[in-house]
Amino acid sequence: MITLEGVTKRYGGQAVVDDVSITFGSEGVTSLIGPNGAGKSTLFGLVGRLITPDAGRLAVDGMDVATTPSAQLATVLAVLRQDNQVAARLTVQDLVEFGRFPHSRGRLTVVDREHVERAISYLDLGPFRQRFLDELSGGQRQRAFIAMVLAQDTKYVLLDEPLNNLDLRHMTEIMRLVRQMADDLGKRVVTVLHDINFAATWSDRIVAMRDGAVVADAAARDIMRPEVLAAVYDTSVDVREIDGRPVALYYG
């Protein structure tokens, strides 16, 4: 379980994450939604020990994030941030191998190599494995980062806007993969998504944030209501039932 108790983060007096208490980890796939600036990325940063909270407590499987050795946390929790710029000229294979670092400390065993191979084939990166990251398209690079996190093989995986830069087919493929990670590999995935229809289709639970607070937290079907979405996004959203599934229409 990822547990947050009264967690607050302020920037210049402004609470960006405001006294949030929530747990993640009983559902396979949880989507975190909310408008820009709601505090989603900050929340991930706090859980991933990249940002220190001003108040409150965070724990992963009972291990306090503030005091547990970073190396130990890295074997149970992986966080992929939103905008990743890597200046170093590394190949896709290099990057995915670094995902094994918490386990291998740099010396890859047979098991490590199996994880690397599986991550590469899961994300369909075989043809690009020897390519340098700066020779890939944005979507291919995004898949390489996801493969790295997958190779890290942690119980909890936090993905901040993993569908950025992806085309329609790869968006669907990534969400299917996220589902598989939860269903087949027993992982607990929390992912920030902007497309609420993707969130509704693929997740067990949706958490909505606004102005640093959690404003809705329920099963997908209960979030996909015009009044809930209007309250979260401050704009009217029409929800229709298509083939028995709620679909939000927000294209104008």
Added chain:
Amino acid sequence: MTTLTATPASTPTRVRSRRTWVGVLLGVLLVGLGVTSLFVGVSDVTPASLLAGGAESDAAFLLAASRIPRTVAVVLVGASLGIAGLILQMLVRNKFVEPSTTGVTEFATLGTLVTMIFFPGMAVVGKMGVAAVFGLIGTWVFLRVVRFVPVRQLVLVPLVGLMLGGVVASVTTFFAYRLDLLQSLQQWSLGSFASVVQGRYELVWVAGLMVVVAWIAADRFSVIGLGEEFATNLGLDYRRVVAIGMVVVAVITAAVLVTAGMIPFLGLVVPNVVSLIIGDNVRRAVPWVAGLGAVFVVACDILARVVRFPYEIPLSLVVGVIGAALFLWLLLRKKSRAH
């Protein structure tokens, strides 16, 4: 998911075998130039004179007391300066930095001036120690300052470093001038291996040791090169690895400065060339950078000895001219690749 772009299956193997050839060429070049370096000089040391005179001859003495130390020093200096550049580039996440474009060399020079003023009789080891401490301070100051420069501002980072170095260098010059030490200081900074003899060159082994440290911690430096967020996610103690890297850079800079003087651009050019060939995975890059750095400096040192034979021209001049040209080429090339 299926393949989006078809890549010919043979490409990776072909690239790899070409890399192997470049590696072999580098090794042969290093050995060849190293041996040449043993036999280039004013006094007549040739394989024939060695054979004729035996172990007691002047030639053998010269070889052991001067030529071998010089060649070993040149190799170690070239290798370690390349590594200093590589590690600094990983710490800063910028390809255009090296000790002399970040103020580290200037801080270390200030350190040697301090020893000249306050401890004139200090042993070379002590001088190196003081220079290393100053170099460390310089690295720290630079890392502090560039934190305010966005990572994407590729060319701004070394500009800030050059400015920082300029300020420190003028402080050094000012005090050296006031205290009439300008000439001694200039002798330091004009890089040359002419003064490298048995009994004085041993310090470069310390720089060599830092190369080993860099190799042992290679994967950590690669991960650091991905940035603080990736490093933390992978459970690495970011600050500690940065601290180790700073020590490696400062000690190499200081050891080279007190034994051979200032050798600019090498730490920048060599890792960049290697990066183009095999990329930035530090574990893979370390032997390449060390090898190419050694070849580069040995070649420049031979050139410095033969251009105006029997006189020597300063090594920093030769390295500076060739290095600056390569630096410009890399700069323009990179720029054209930036989106």
